[in-house]
Amino acid sequence: MSDKSFSIIGNYKTKNTVEKVAHVIFVTCGLIAVVAVFSITLYMIISGAPAIFKVGLKDILFGTEWKPTAAHPSYGILYVILTSIIGTAMAIAIGVPIGLMTAVFLAETAPKRIANIVRPAVELLAGIPSVVYGLLGILILSPLIYKIELALYKNSPGHQFTGGSNLITAVLVLAIMILPTVINISESALKSVPSHYKHASLALGASHIQTIFKVIIPAAKSGIVTAIVLGVGRAIGEAMAINMVAGNGVNLPFPFSSVRFLTTAVVSEMGYASGTHKQVLFTIGLVLFVFIMLINLVLNKIMKGGKKDADI
Amino acid sequence: MKKIKKMVVLLLTVVMMAGALSACGSKTDTKADNNDNTKTSVTTAAGGKLSGTITLAGSTSMEKLANAAAEAFMGKYPDVQVTPQFTGSSAGIEALLSKSVDIGNSSRSLKDEEKSKGAVENIVAIDGIAVIVDKANTVANVTKDQLAKIYKGEIKNWKELGGADQPIVVIGREAGSGTRDAFEELLGIKDACKYSNEINSTGGVYSKVLKTPGSIGYVSLDVLDDTVNAVSVDNVKPTEENVKSRTYLLSRPFVMATNGEISKQSALVQAFFEYMKSAEGKELIKSVGLVTVD
Numbered sequence: 010m011s012d013k014s015f016s017i018i019g020n021y022k023t024k025n026t027v028e029k030v031a032h033v034i035f036v037t038c039g040l041i042a043v044v045a046v047f048s049i050t051l052y053m054i055i056s057g058a059p060a061i062f063k064v065g066l067k068d069i070l071f072g073t074e075w076k077p078t079a080a081h082p083s084y085g086i087l088y089v090i091l092t093s094i095i096g097t098a099m100a101i102a103i104g105v106p107i108g109l110m111t112a113v114f115l116a117e118t119a120p121k122r123i124a125n126i127v128r129p130a131v132e133l134l135a136g137i138p139s140v141v142y143g144l145l146g147i148l149i150l151s152p153l154i155y156k157i158e159l160a161l162y163k164n165s166p167g168h169q170f171t172g173g174s175n176l177i178t179a180v181l182v183l184a185i186m187i188l189p190t191v192i193n194i195s196e197s198a199l200k201s202v203p204s205h206y207k208h209a210s211l212a213l214g215a216s217h218i219q220t221i222f223k224v225i226i227p228a229a230k231s232g233i234v235t236a237i238v239l240g241v242g243r244a245i246g247e248a249m250a251i252n253m254v255a256g257n258g259v260n261l262p263f264p265f266s267s268v269r270f271l272t273t274a275v276v277s278e279m280g281y282a283s284g285t286h287k288q289v290l291f292t293i294g295l296v297l298f299v300f301i302m303l304i305n306l307v308l309n310k311i312m313k314g315g316k317k318d319a320d321i
Numbered sequence: 322m323k324k325i326k327k328m329v330v331l332l333l334t335v336v337m338m339a340g341a342l343s344a345c346g347s348k349t350d351t352k353a354d355n356n357d358n359t360k361t362s363v364t365t366a367a368g369g370k371l372s373g374t375i376t377l378a379g380s381t382s383m384e385k386l387a388n389a390a391a392e393a394f395m396g397k398y399p400d401v402q403v404t405p406q407f408t409g410s411s412a413g414i415e416a417l418l419s420k421s422v423d424i425g426n427s428s429r430s431l432k433d434e435e436k437s438k439g440a441v442e443n444i445v446a447i448d449g450i451a452v453i454v455d456k457a458n459t460v461a462n463v464t465k466d467q468l469a470k471i472y473k474g475e476i477k478n479w480k481e482l483g484g485a486d487q488p489i490v491v492i493g494r495e496a497g498s499g500t501r502d503a504f505e506e507l508l509g510i511k512d513a514c515k516y517s518n519e520i521n522s523t524g525g526v527y528s529k530v531l532k533t534p535g536s537i538g539y540v541s542l543d544v545l546d547d548t549v550n551a552v553s554v555d556n557v558k559p560t561e562e563n564v565k566s567r568t569y570l571l572s573r574p575f576v577m578a579t580n581g582e583i584s585k586q587s588a589l590v591q592a593f594f595e596y597m598k599s600a601e602g603k604e605l606i607k608s609v610g611l612v613t614v615d
Binding site: 075076077078079080147148151152155159162166168169170171172173174252253256257258267269276277278280281282283286 | 381384407474477478488489490491492495496497498499502511512515516517518519520521525528529532533534535536
């Protein structure tokens with residue numbers, strides 16, 4: 010008899026309670042995400058703010074000396090911030106063209122059989138844990154990059170050799186890590202371009218390649234930009250993999266310098282840090298959090314813009 | 322309906338914030354409590370069953386040892402509360418001399434000044450740091466001065482030390498690490514080091530040195546094996562014997578100082594030191610990577 014109460018014949022009252030209970034459950038579940046975001050924001054501000062007052066915002070953001078355990082400690086993270094920005098930009102510069110071309114290949118030119126191999130491979134790439142990327146970086150990339158470093162800086166005794174743990178290795182690892190994000194989102198953007206655009210272009214005598222670069226990619230622009238921004242988000246927030254390959258010295262981000270990213274600055278020293286040192290690490294977390302928020306704001310703007318385009 | 326929803330979200334946020342704030346408040350409260358506890362309350366129950374509180378304060382380098390010892394001792398005597406704090410060696414001895422703790426942890430020998438005020442040096446373990454290079458490196462010995470120069474970035478190539486023409490990759494631990502602290506302090510190069518790699522674990526340093534030709538790193542003595550070369554410092558090999566005899570430069574004592582001789586301490590503190598000297602205690606000392614005294 011129980012199924013009767015859920016049927017159309019069931020009386021109005023039971024139906025109404027089921028509706029209401031379900032509604033409450035949905036609202037509660039939905040609120041969990043809201044609560045999580047609010048509590049994280051609040052926690053970041055509460056734990057990151059004390060050091061700002063103690064050390065001074067200017068000294069933290071624009072200081073170039075990171076000596077947290079010295080007798081006269083200094084907590085400047087300018088190089089760390091620069092590393093995060095430049096490292097991410099370089100990873101995007103390498104990863105996005107490759108990712109976009111792969112997406113074009115999958116969406117437009119790939120024979121079905123090959124696409125059926127490439128697509129699962131990309132999906133698998135997305136599922137690989139970041140620590141595995143880090144291991145590959147240490148085992149394969151690092152020694153390779155060190156050989157290049159040895160050759161390049163043979164005659165410059167002033168260079169501090171990094172043993173292959175440097176910005177360029179980290180950037181290469183990051184570039185590979187953002188590939189799946191870029192590929193998947195740009196592919197669906199390319200696929201959602203109305204087919205009559207393509208047909209019209211082909212009918213006017215444009216070649217397939219011309220159509221791709223002059224019509225389809227421009228039409229999928231907002232989707233591709235979304236892919237790039239999400240790629241930036243992934244790259245700037247990655248910690249584990251680059252902690253293993255970046256070298257972790259606080260230096261200006263030159264390709265063959267050992268560098269420290271915002272994420273790795275927190276990860277590598279959290280274990281034994283105490284007092285102001287620990288609080289500054291939280292502040293670094295807060296800076297990272299602000300970066301991520303900015304990226305999200307940009308993303309929201311783009312998504313809204315994209316919708317307007319689609320309406321026309 | 323929309324207005325109600327907005328209200329609900331707003332209300333929840335407010336509740337959340339209040340909760341978070343009050344949580345912070347309570348945190349500081351417990352800290353205050355801990356400080357009160359430092360005024361010791363040692364009571365030895367009749368019948369030999371130990372109960373009460375032992376407080377330790379001092380060296381952050383001894384955190385691993387003190388925590389492990391506290392845990393093991395409390396496991397053995399469930400009625401005993403051992404609370405270690407990590408404030409730094411000098412602060413620990415100061416706290417001991419002002420009688421706010423039972424044991425002052427120090428990762429250096431006590432100064433004469435501290436001894437004259439009544440602190441007694443009880444060395445419970447010795448910390449040894451080995452300098453390692455990759456297997457192919459032919460340099461087998463460095464002097465203290467050379468080592469300091471390597472880490473300050475003044476010596477950049479192994480050929481300056483009679484090795485191959487190969488750049489030196491300087492690998493060390495992250496700021497805050499006890500091993501780094503000890504290493505820099507023993508060489509007198511505190512905060513003057515120019516690392517090319519800062520790795521946040523002993524194992525990480527070890528494997529990086531293992532795989533990087535021309536690299537140099539430092540690790541605690543206990544992880545040494547023959548996959549890397551351990552270099553002698555001032556012609557003394559980093560062995561357990563040399564660390565025990567204190568002839569090896571890169572070693573330091575871990576002192577648990579007491580106010581007056583151990584025999585004059587409370588039964589509880591005496592039991593703690595007895596435990597540290599027992600076979601079980603020695604096992605514990607080895608398990609945290611240290612060398613036992615005898």
